[in-house]
Amino acid sequence: MLVSCLSLRSTTTLLSTLKMLTPLLLAFAVLTQSSFTAATSSVTWLQPQRSAIVKLSTPGYPSKEGAGQHAIILKFELSADNKTLLLDGTPFLPLQNYYIPPRISAYHVPDDIKKDAIIAIAESRTAGKESIRGQRLELDYDRLVEGDPTGGPPYYNHKPTLRFRLMGLGSDGADTLLDPQKQDIVQVSMRDQNEGGWSNDAASSYTIDDIELLPAEKVYAELSTSLGDHMGPEADQEKECTRKNWKCPDEGVYEAGSPYRTPYRFIWRKRYDQYGRIGSLRHAFVEQWEISKQKVYNDPRNSALVALGVLLATVLAIVSGLKSRAQRAAAAKEPTKKHWTEKEAEKAARKADKAAQKAEAKEGEKHEQVEDEEEEEEDSEDEDAAWMSEMAAQSGEVQMTVDETSNLIDLMSDEEGDLDAAAAIPADKALSIEPKKKKKNSNKRVAFKAETEE
Template sequence: MTATNLLYPPIPFLSAAEGYRQPVADTRRGVRWLEQGRTVLVRLDTPDLPLWDAYDQVTDITPSLIFNFTLQDKRILLLNGVPVFPLQNAYVPPRLYARQSTISLTEFEHGQPSNFDEGPLHAIDYHRVVPISEHPSAHYNVFTTQLELDVLGAEFAGQHTLLRDKTQPLILVYLNELPPFQKYPYYKSIAELDLTLSDSLLRDRFPYNTPFSAPKDLAECTLWSWRCSDIDEYPWYRYIYRESFDEHGKIGSFRHMLLQIWERFGFWQATMMLAVGMALLLAPLFWRLHRAAVRTKQHVKGLYTRREEHELHKTDAEAACLLDYEDSEEAGHDENDLDSNAELNGDAYGRHPTGGQDDFGKPSMASNMMAIQESLGTIPS
């Protein structure tokens, strides 16, 4: 091994070191309050996003995206003018945009507030999380929550870029309810509460949202799902990629197809088409179920028929046995009667009482033995 090789650590060592990278602590650098409790600006470094100049040409300067969070009427949180909390329609997540800027971190925090309206406007993809339930029917005594936003991608001038860099942070915005607080029973929904922006910070993406989830990494949306949700509870979607949603909701879901048909043909026509389509789709299944039911019925009927035949045969056999038994008993009684008559007759005519009528005129056992000995010859003693 040469001295040059000793100067460079091996590649597996670098990979292991990257795998054991420690997350960076939360920071408020890049967060500037314009109005405490109401409006805050956040500067987000985007290492993977190229800078576009006035001529739509890529430059080598590392840019950032500017996010303006404003609490409107103490009820609705706006992100660059678009409501993000509470959601107006959870089936159709809001489309978000952000201006690109080359302002430095020091100038952003301590310089004069700049006008970012001249920067390129990027449509963004994002991952949105609210830890507690934000369902319209949810009620709380004292409401407090946080909105977590991870920018996944950006598009400008037809150029779409996925923002995979692990060093790009997450944006967190904290919301608290203003007093007076509700007393039990709690009747106000989240949309009826007076809120304030209590804090905002940047959090390391690693390891919370890694590995990165691109559109191809997510579950495929098919007609077998009503809304193709990411989670089983409201608001159902966390990964908001613009290519996956339109004004009807999640593209590819059964709900999306149904709304498209309703918009084009009307409610009743869509209902009829849906009924016919479902009938054609389910007809083979119903036919198979019908055939299975018929075969099962025939099989059960055959089992009952064979059982009835077996029971009938068994009954006939028992009846025949019973008749034979009765006949044998009658025959026994008749024979006993004959024996009794024979005994009486024997007594009357001087015959041995043990001899029956059938033994009359037959040779005795002793005479039979003598005849056998004579035929065989004399047996020597």
């Protein structure tokens, strides 16, 4: 009986101890589970303000063989130069080409994946691969941006915000449409550290201020009132896209007051290919252009013709450039040369005029001098003739008139040096004249002596 009492007392004590330990054990289990299992749609930072892993739950995606709920892994990070937000290594804000939205795929994982496995997947370690289910899933997504840094002018969007929502998943050729109201929205808030310049400046440098997971209902309710033209998922309406429209843009994309608008927000994989929006005129143009280039490159003959054409074009460009350069050089020299010639011609003309004037003046002076000399010579001859007649009369020799004496003097100064005294003396009186042989000099008098023959 004593043994029975002791056993009963021990059992009672053990039960009491278990009752006391149960809450502690449950709390420990909860803490342990929370430390190793990520919550639904969680954010795991890899590097503060630079990179993070988002585990995004996908309610409505069908489970196979009781595999439980599913999720996808998205890695948001800044580029090395801090100018672009990358999604799984693809430029996502701003886009490289707004007409060709990027195709995004993501790892498919269980919704209860642990954080250690998430980090292992991000770091491409083997431990993380064990948690991946099958192949990567192709994503249909809603990309909505507020304050795109390239959306201007004016370029003052220094705090861009990205809102990302899943619309569908594709695997093995099968597409699954998700309920838009049940999907969480990933909101990434960025900030430009170079707020003093333009948002599209080369000096821009971004940080990731925050990454939040928000319910779609709340986000779209705020968007419909604060961002003007931005609308909820009801804006995604399938419209016929034909070549009558250049790019077939989406509705509900544009920011209020922004003249530069992103044409596409709802990115369905079936609507786009490597040439852009299928069915649009732009798509047809780009496709034909690419096909033409491929035909040229793939056909050796066409390639040879293209190479020859490029060579000829290069040669012509070089020749044309050299010719243009020579023409420019000649044109640059001609004005100077022409100006110099005209200047010299003007100088020469002025010199010629001065020389002509001087020559005319000298000629006039010479002519006047000759006339003066002739007049003086005539006067001198008359004086000489008168003097000779007077001297002859005084000496008793043959008297001659002044005219006869002048004629005699003219005969004596003849260029040939001949003397015909008879022409100056009357025929009834013969004279014997002996002229003095002297050199002709118009400035000197001619002396002679006439003797009468008896």
